[in-house]
Amino acid sequence: MFTSHQAPAVRDAADPRHLARALDDLALGFSRWRLPLGLARLDLRNRYRGSVLGPFWITLSTSIMLAALGFLYARLFRIDVADYLPFLATSLVLWNLISGLVNDGTQCLTDREDVIRQMPQPYSVHVLRCVLRHALAAAHVLPLVPIVFLLCGRWPGWGLLGTIPGLFLFLVNGVFVCTLLGMVAARFRDMGPIMQSGMQLLFFVTPIIWKPELLGDRVGFLALNPVYAMIELVRAPMLGQMPGLLIMAAALFYTAVLGGLAFTIFVRWRGRIAFWV
Amino acid sequence: MAEIIADALTIEFPLYHLGARSLKKRLMAQALRRIREDSDSRVVVSALRDLTFRIGSGERVALIGRNGAGKSTLLRTLAGIYDPVGGRLSVQGTVGSLIDPGAGMDFWATGRENIRLRAWYAGLNEAQAQALSEAVTSFSGLGEFLELPVRNYSSGMQLRLAFAMATASRPDILLMDEWFFTADASFMAQAEARLQEMVASAKILVIATHSMRVVRRLCNRVIRLEAGRVVDDGPTEEVLSRLPEEMRLELETLQPGG
Structure with missing residues (x-):
C-alpha cells in the first residue's frame, strides 16, 4: 500500500507552491534514507548477481587498469613507477567516481519511470539511490589507493584525514549532478549521449594520467576545469600537499554554481518530472 | 473526514519525443479533438479536461469509459502522481492506491x-x-x-x-484499478474477501473498471468519462440506465479483467 505522504491535500495549478513542495520532497527523501540505501545495495548486488567476486569485480578491474597504465605511462613519461603509481591510483579512482555519477545521473529519473508513474514518492529518493550506489561502488575501490601507496613505499599519514572534506564535497556534488542531469536528461533525451561524449573528452584534457606540472607555466588554467578542482582537492592531501587556495576556492565556487542550478531547476520543474519520464 | 474535490481539473501530456516536425504537422492536419497545440506550440494530449466533482465520505465511485477515456490518469492524479496542469484538486484523508501490483518490486530480490x-x-x-x-x-x-x-x-x-x-x-481513500480480478481461481475467494474488507473500511472508494458486475456489486455512484471529460455522473442505476446501448452491451459482455 502506498500512502501518498508527499502530495499535499490541496494541489492548485494556479498556486503550485513550487518551493515548499520541493523542500518537502527533499526533507522526506533524506529522512527516508533507508529506502535509497537499500535500493542502492540491491542495485549493486543485482548487477553482480551470481558472479563469484560480486562487486569486488570493480576492485579487480581497477587494479588491473592501474597496473597496466601505471607501468606503461611511467615509462612513457619517464617517471619513476613508485612516484607515478600513487598519483595515478588516486586520480583514476576519483575519476571513475565522477564519470560514473555523471553518466548514471542522466538516467537516475528515466530509469525509475516504473516507480515514478505508479506510486507517489519523493523524487529525491531516486537521486539519492543513484548517488549512494556510486558511493558504495567507490567504497570497493577507494581502499586500493592507500594500498598502492604502501606498495610504493609511501604513506600519506595524516593526509588521509585531509581527504575527508574533499570526499564529502564529492557526495554533495553527486547529489547536485544527479538532480540536475536526471531532470534535464528526462526532458531532453539528447543529454545522455552528450554527457557521455563530453566525459570522454574531459578524461583526456584533465590531468588524470598526466601530471599537471607537465603544463608548465600554463598550469593555472586548470582551475577552469571543475573536474580537476574536485580531484585535486582529494589528491593533494593524499600526496602530502595542501590543495592550493585557488583550487579550494574553485571547487567551492563550482559546487555553489552547480548546487544553485540544480536547486533552481528542481524547485521550478519538479512537478513536471512525472510527465517527462 | 474524507473528501475529494476537483475543480476544473485538467491534465495534459505534452508529446515531447515526437521527433520529426512532419509528424507534428500530420497530427495537426487532422482536426483531432484531444491532440492540439498549446500556447508554447507544443503538441499535447488532453487527458483530463475541466473535471469538476466532489466525492464525500461513504461514496463508492466507479469510473467507467472506454480505453483512453482518462480513467487511469484520473486515478494517478488523485494518487498524487500527476500535478494538475489546470484547475485545483483537494484530497482530504490518507490515500492508498492499488494501481499496479508489481510497481517497485525487485524481481531478483527475495x-x-x-x-x-x-x-x-x-x-x-x-x-x-x-x-x-x-x-x-x-x-x-x-x-x-x-x-x-x-x-x-x-x-x-x-x-x-x-x-x-x-x-x-x-487507507481512508482507496484508489483501485481492476487488475486484481485476474487472480487465479484458488486465490479469488480469499482475495475477494480481503478486498471487501478493505473497501468496507475505506471511507471513499474510487475504482476504474470495465466490468458491470464490479460496478453493481461495489459502487453506489458512477462517473462516466469520455475523451477526458465527465459525460455522466450520478447514482449507479441512473447512470447505467442512461448508457448508450452499444456501450451497455460492451460492459455487460466484458468479463472482469478482460
Missing part, C-alpha cells in the same frame, strides 16, 4: 526483501514494518518461498505477494 522494500517505500517505522511482514506472510501463504527470489515464483505466486503487500493497510 519475497522477504521485497516486503522490507515495500515498508521503506511506504515510510513505515520498524514496528509497522514488522506488522506488515507478519500480515503478508500469513495472508500470502507463500511460506518458505518468501526466502526465494521473486523471479522464481509462478505468476500466481507473484500476484499473491503483490496483493498481500498492497492490501495490508487501511
Whole structure:
C-alpha cells in the first residue's frame, strides 16, 4: 500500500507552491534514507548477481587498469613507477567516481519511470539511490589507493584525514549532478549521449594520467576545469600537499554554481518530472 | 473526514519525443479533438479536461469509459502522481492506491526483501514494518518461498505477494484499478474477501473498471468519462440506465479483467 505522504491535500495549478513542495520532497527523501540505501545495495548486488567476486569485480578491474597504465605511462613519461603509481591510483579512482555519477545521473529519473508513474514518492529518493550506489561502488575501490601507496613505499599519514572534506564535497556534488542531469536528461533525451561524449573528452584534457606540472607555466588554467578542482582537492592531501587556495576556492565556487542550478531547476520543474519520464 | 474535490481539473501530456516536425504537422492536419497545440506550440494530449466533482465520505465511485477515456490518469492524479496542469484538486484523508501490483518490486530480490522494500517505500517505522511482514506472510501463504527470489515464483505466486503487500493497510481513500480480478481461481475467494474488507473500511472508494458486475456489486455512484471529460455522473442505476446501448452491451459482455 502506498500512502501518498508527499502530495499535499490541496494541489492548485494556479498556486503550485513550487518551493515548499520541493523542500518537502527533499526533507522526506533524506529522512527516508533507508529506502535509497537499500535500493542502492540491491542495485549493486543485482548487477553482480551470481558472479563469484560480486562487486569486488570493480576492485579487480581497477587494479588491473592501474597496473597496466601505471607501468606503461611511467615509462612513457619517464617517471619513476613508485612516484607515478600513487598519483595515478588516486586520480583514476576519483575519476571513475565522477564519470560514473555523471553518466548514471542522466538516467537516475528515466530509469525509475516504473516507480515514478505508479506510486507517489519523493523524487529525491531516486537521486539519492543513484548517488549512494556510486558511493558504495567507490567504497570497493577507494581502499586500493592507500594500498598502492604502501606498495610504493609511501604513506600519506595524516593526509588521509585531509581527504575527508574533499570526499564529502564529492557526495554533495553527486547529489547536485544527479538532480540536475536526471531532470534535464528526462526532458531532453539528447543529454545522455552528450554527457557521455563530453566525459570522454574531459578524461583526456584533465590531468588524470598526466601530471599537471607537465603544463608548465600554463598550469593555472586548470582551475577552469571543475573536474580537476574536485580531484585535486582529494589528491593533494593524499600526496602530502595542501590543495592550493585557488583550487579550494574553485571547487567551492563550482559546487555553489552547480548546487544553485540544480536547486533552481528542481524547485521550478519538479512537478513536471512525472510527465517527462 | 474524507473528501475529494476537483475543480476544473485538467491534465495534459505534452508529446515531447515526437521527433520529426512532419509528424507534428500530420497530427495537426487532422482536426483531432484531444491532440492540439498549446500556447508554447507544443503538441499535447488532453487527458483530463475541466473535471469538476466532489466525492464525500461513504461514496463508492466507479469510473467507467472506454480505453483512453482518462480513467487511469484520473486515478494517478488523485494518487498524487500527476500535478494538475489546470484547475485545483483537494484530497482530504490518507490515500492508498492499488494501481499496479508489481510497481517497485525487485524481481531478483527475495519475497522477504521485497516486503522490507515495500515498508521503506511506504515510510513505515520498524514496528509497522514488522506488522506488515507478519500480515503478508500469513495472508500470502507463500511460506518458505518468501526466502526465494521473486523471479522464481509462478505468476500466481507473484500476484499473491503483490496483493498481500498492497492490501495490508487501511487507507481512508482507496484508489483501485481492476487488475486484481485476474487472480487465479484458488486465490479469488480469499482475495475477494480481503478486498471487501478493505473497501468496507475505506471511507471513499474510487475504482476504474470495465466490468458491470464490479460496478453493481461495489459502487453506489458512477462517473462516466469520455475523451477526458465527465459525460455522466450520478447514482449507479441512473447512470447505467442512461448508457448508450452499444456501450451497455460492451460492459455487460466484458468479463472482469478482460
